[in-house]
Amino acid sequence: MTNYSNDYLLNKQVKIFQPLNGYRASTDAVILSSLVNKVKPGDKILDVGSGTGAISLCLAARFREKEPQITGLELQPELADLSNKSASANGFEQFLNYINADIRPPKAILPPCSFRHVISNPPYSDHDMPSPNRSKAFAHNHHDFNLTEWIKFCIKMTAPKGFIYLINRAEAVTEILAALYGKAGNIKIIPLFSKPGQNAKRVMIIAEKDCKTPASILPGLTVHTPDGTYTEEAFQILREGRGFFDTTD
Secondary structure (H helix, E strand, O other): OOOEEEEEEOOOOEEEEEEOOOOOOOHHHHHHHOOOOOOOOOOEEEEEOOOOOHHHHHHHHHOHHHOOEEEEEEOOHHHHHHHHHHHHHOOOOOOEEEEEOOOOOOOOOOOOOOEEEEEEOOOOEOOOOOOOOHHHHHHHEOOOOOHHHHHHHHHHHEEEEEEEEEEEEHHHHHHHHHHHOOOEEEEEEEEEEOOOOOOOOEEEEEEEEOOOOOOEEOOOEEOEOOOOOEOHHHHHHHOOOOOHHHHHO
């Protein structure tokens, strides 16, 4: 791929290559990556539907000293190639790798139950009008594979007592909780607000596989102040690279 831009995440701490005309990472990916904590040296982390690699690149930057083994799965080969290029440009290639793969069955991609952390920013809709741009359409809309099936794949890949991290539209919370029911517990629901006083348009979910602890709703994150600048909590995540729980403790 030749038509790509050289961009940055986390206040230029991380270099990322992205298509000029196609799917490009949003703040959702960076915020979702901030949920991951309790990473131990050598932990295996899976980024399902990795896109341009924003989630896993941010994780590699935060946890580089622990050198977790991070794998990204991406359906579009050009995005997987660009992501590997980004990993190399940041010096992460020894512990961050992207694979061009289709997670829909019956293909066996990676051994199940082998990742302590599984994180994903799934496509948001089955029914929205697809973008005329092929790359964006694949990233934003499900193709013969709905959100429930996507979450089932994430659960399948998670090790017992491992953690699943998701972000999606707020109206998808019912489907997400139904897919997790009986398979994961200790579910934490975190609303994501654009500005104060608005309804949450996004929701983030953390779940622990094979756990029976009841669910809880945590204080949400407001991204922008009324004048459109980042709130202090969002700034720490999006620019300073801090973890979500580091900003709320």
